[in-house]
Amino acid sequence: MTSTQLTIGEIGERETIARIMAVAPSSRNGDDAAVLGQPAPNSRTVVTTDLLVEGRHFRQDWSTPEEIGQRAILQNFADIEAMGARPVAAVLGLSAPESTPVDTIEGIARGVETQVAFYNAELVGGDVTGGELLTLSVTAIGSLGGSAAPLTLDRARPGQQVVASGCIGYSAAGLALLSRFGRDGVPKELTPLVDGFVNPSLMPGRGVIARATGATCMTDNSDGLVVDLGTIAARSNVTIDVESAAIAPDELQLRAADLLDVDPWTWILGGGEDHTLLATTAHAVPSGFRRIGRVIKASAHGVLLDGAQPSTTSGWVSF
Amino acid sequence: MTSTQLTIGEIGERETIARIMAVAPSSRNGDDAAVLGQPAPNSRTVVTTDLLVEGRHFRQDWSTPEEIGQRAILQNFADIEAMGARPVAAVLGLSAPESTPVDTIEGIARGVETQVAFYNAELVGGDVTGGELLTLSVTAIGSLGGSAAPLTLDRARPGQQVVASGCIGYSAAGLALLSRFGRDGVPKELTPLVDGFVNPSLMPGRGVIARATGATCMTDNSDGLVVDLGTIAARSNVTIDVESAAIAPDELQLRAADLLDVDPWTWILGGGEDHTLLATTAHAVPSGFRRIGRVIKASAHGVLLDGAQPSTTSGWVSF
Known part of the structure; x- marks a missing residue:
């Protein structure tokens, strides 16, 4: 059996996490929680979360693992941007059947890493568990600089x-x-x-x-x-x-x-x-x-x- | 049919979210992303995430929905505490079969609200989607005050x-x-x-x-x-x-x-x-x-x- 056929059930939870961290390395990852960098003066933290469930939000015959990972980050970062803020970090929860190929998980991690790097942000933590359907849970953290109001849904005005x-x-x-x-x-x-x-x-x-x-x-x-x-x-x-x-x-x-x-x-x-x-x-x-x-x-x-x-x-x- | 038998499939995604927000209200919730309060000077943001999957982390015949919600928050807040930080906010992702009673989701939300309130923190956002297994994804945000180092895994010293x-x-x-x-x-x-x-x-x-x-x-x-x-x-x-x-x-x-x-x-x-x-x-x-x-x-x-x-x-x- 070549390494491309290995499943996450065969390598186990800890090794699966190690593989993800190898693809998306961060010095902030690996402790009980991730400590983000000192924020800019007068900035606020912005947070949003989204779940992506196989068969509902993506299909593996339509999307590559890399694309699934990239989209999961993108849709969360879009919510951060939509407040007028800058994405700085993300955490990734992954639930997957034990039969999932390691390659699939590594591909998702590569997609996540590609997208967070494109935004000059970082994957700082996560969790991996078994489950029935491949499910990604992403939470994005952003930084809203300055004291101006965030861009909320309730501030559209006639004439704009x-x-x-x-x-x-x-x-x-x-x-x-x-x-x-x-x-x-x-x-x-x-x-x-x-x-x-x-x-x-x-x-x-x-x-x-x-x-x-x-x-x-x-x-x-x-x-x-x-x-x-x-x-x-x-x-x-x-x-x-x-x-x-x-x-x-x-x-x-x-x-x-x-x-x-x-x-x-x-x-x-x-x-x-x-x-x-x-x-x-x-x-x-x-x-x-x-x-x-x-x-x-x-x-x-x-x-x-x-x-x-x-x-x-x-x-x-x-x- | 009484309201206690209603399922989330019957009331739909938007009403399910409205029910959760009614149980765990927050003025920060309901926009694309939540803007947290101005942080204390010289403090850093701490973040952690955990997935809880039915049958693996909890069973509905063993735990009430309230307990499932409380535990989901507790285990994330414990990771924030374990850095020496203070939990300030959480987001909740929920994936559940359409047949899930609305009561179950409201019970989980009550448990979440009870625990975040106990910590003087706040549920500031979330996401709800369908799925095969009831799955909770919680991300906790904490505040690490002062410039002292966080309590990391690599700082135990002989003699302590x-x-x-x-x-x-x-x-x-x-x-x-x-x-x-x-x-x-x-x-x-x-x-x-x-x-x-x-x-x-x-x-x-x-x-x-x-x-x-x-x-x-x-x-x-x-x-x-x-x-x-x-x-x-x-x-x-x-x-x-x-x-x-x-x-x-x-x-x-x-x-x-x-x-x-x-x-x-x-x-x-x-x-x-x-x-x-x-x-x-x-x-x-x-x-x-x-x-x-x-x-x-x-x-x-x-x-x-x-x-x-x-x-x-x-x-x-x-x-």
């Missing part, structure tokens, strides 16, 4: 413009393609849409930049554009009018929609899981963002598309 | 005494009783042992006190006394000699051992899961601790019992 950084509706399009064709069957030119699902990306520091340039409210597009903007509308007691021209399906999405014979607007309005940052600001569009609409009323009438009710208003839920 | 705060071998005794008799069949007078398993307790602040009074090294008894002290011995390159008289089975453990016809020393030396704090100090025994041995050599020969090899050297692993 709505801005977005990143693709909208790519993840849902990718999921639809994978569901129909499987990973190997998706036409090559549509790979960016598949990547939107298996390995979404977010340029580090966009949340910090938006906060520094006067944005007041931010979230990430995780449950669907209309749902997430609707949450802002409800919490801030405003109405948000999205401009269809700014979020219209691009060439790739149109080709995928044509291939699958579906309306690409369902992906854009209802898809979610893109982890695009959505913000409101009374100032210039922050670097890396684009305008997608405006905040129009001091009373919560939800989300409009070009002034009318959008065709899709529901989004992604796990059950 | 070894001290402990809390019961040793109660959790394993409780587990053995539950395995034989079930929750309802355990003789009433042995309840404290069962509590050691289903709801271990740890007086808040012991870790901070130990650090303030000169302890240098600390861990919590989670994998088993010999294993955990052995980790300290290996990391610190010392030998630890435990005094049997200080950890000998008490009246309750002797009665339980008699009833089950087993050697109670296997619980004490190998049991783990007690979350007793174990520390080394060259100073007086800190308040709330008792002496259980000494650090004797500047080379790692592991753990001795009265100068000899202990009868049990293995401990608890999840797979």
